[in-house]
Amino acid sequence: MKDLHSSNLKFYHMSIAILSTLMILGALPLYWREDGVGWGLIWHSFIVLVGIVLLWVYPKRETNSMKTTMVLVAFVYFYTLLLVYPETSSNLVLVCFLPGIAILFFLPRLVYLSLALNVFFLSMIFSYVALIDQGQVYQYLYSDLEGNIFNFFASQAVFFLIFYLSYTRIKKQQMYFEQIQQTERMKTTGQLAAAVAHEIRNPITVVKGFIQLYSHDHSLGEEKKKHFLLMLEELKVAETVITDFLSVANPKEGRNTVRINIKEALHDVVDIIDSFALLNNIMIDVRAQKCYVSCTPMEFKQLMINVIKNAIEASPSGEIIQITAREQKKQVIIDVIDQGKGMSKEELHSIGSLFYSLKSKGTGLGLMICQNIVQSYNGTLQFSSEKGKGTKATICFPSVSK
Structure with a gap:
């Protein structure tokens, strides 16, 4: 249910028209049972109306807040059916399938929230039926309480497993595509x-x-x-x-690599570029643990000078650039953090492209060289940034023993 445009928009409207009709017809049994208009029918009709409006407005406002609202309204609607029609066992099945609505939007937090809410609310209902109701109203729940509880939790576990495996696979495909x-x-x-x-x-x-x-x-x-x-x-x-x-x-095969002490190498790089930082009134703070990587000293210096120089040029006067290095899970992780103007998602996606640069006189070759150096040593270079909140460059190398 994403990017509803052109041809699939017509199919969406047709489906929503059928669904809206079924939701309206679903209120009629309550009207006949109450022999008129009661509070149950008024509440049911109100939730149906809100749900129909959200479904028709959604293609024009595909925002996360809209998706969250739709899932919450679906919770209210189906739990209303469960409570208002206590003699109908199929409503329990519909409630069990509620997390499937959140899975359609493919938002992890929304899926986990729907699972948590479903477990909480149905646990409360099961507790009420077992301790207080004892089959007086919810006879179909009480008659096989243990089986209903087991089936409910099993269905939620299946939904969680389906979403987790699908989400992990899509993330891997996204990384592969990048x-x-x-x-x-x-x-x-x-x-x-x-x-x-x-x-x-x-x-x-x-x-x-x-x-x-x-x-x-x-x-x-x-x-x-x-x-x-x-x-x-x-x-x-x-x-x-x-x-x-x-x-x-140039792949630079056959290069003569040596074991580099990251702590010492970073201080050497900072000594080289410190004068450039002082000219821009920028301070560089290095906090590095003693860890080792296999690389040529020239390429490592070229890599770090490029990254730090970009951080200096992006930082306003008087700011501090933080450089940290640590070993974690057989990886040496180097972070270069600035407090500059940051980048948007579109700029982050294009960073490292040929001739793409945020500097007026940049060629975009500097970061491509950095990417080439890091990848040639089975490492990674990633950027995380937000407009107005600075940028963090994270460099990962396989660690080597002392």
Whole structure:
């Protein structure tokens, strides 16, 4: 029951029309039994009216609050049937199936809330029937009380198991889909790098060689030599961009990895980037345990400098960036937390894409390089953020023994 649009919206309206008719007809037996209009019929009719309105409005307001309201109204409706029609045993079956309505919306908290409410309310009703009623009104419940209680709790356990297994499977599929997306991004970048980088580097090398040759010509004035030096610097910038492309595409097989002490390595990285942080009036607080990973020192520094530099640039003046490192379940977890402007869900989804950057002069290659480094060591790089509440970058590496 999500994203009801176009073709399936017509089917939804048809189904709701049939359901509304059945709910209205369901109130007629109460009218005949009470021989007129009583409080039971008024309450039943009111709940039916509220339920019908919610069902028709839902396609226009598919919000979590609307879904929660619909589930609660369904609880009131079916428990009303259970209490108003004590001689009808089928109402117990309908109440047992109430968590199935919440499962349709696929919200874990709503499912767990419906299961908890169902267990609580029916436990109260079973207690009332066993201790007070004793079959005077709810004869069908009392006649097989133990069996009804067992069947009820078994049905709730089945609903919980169905939802848990389905939710776990969908989460795994979602993670798999995100991994495929990331792989496709890396593949696209690699193809682009292979097609373009070498073709650009060759003419740059030729131009750079001639500029270096002419810069040593003593017949040229000092002013022209300064121009040559400026051109050389700009060519170095172009070469750096090309190197970034190649570092994303290059799997770097056969690299010489060493055991890195994370605590020492993080302090070394902070010493390198601390001057940049001070220029932006940012303090860096490192709290790291002594743990070890297998990596090349250069790549680890490149990874951490990129992540910390992004955190510095995202943080307002005077803030503190927190860096923590710990070992947990054979994983070394490094968190870089800033108090910047944060990112929306859409920005988080696009982060790491080719040429996607939140910085005005960014190329988006920095985070792609970071992702490539982490994945090459069977690790992960994830971001959690909220608009106006900062960002946390979490880096996980397999730990190695001391």
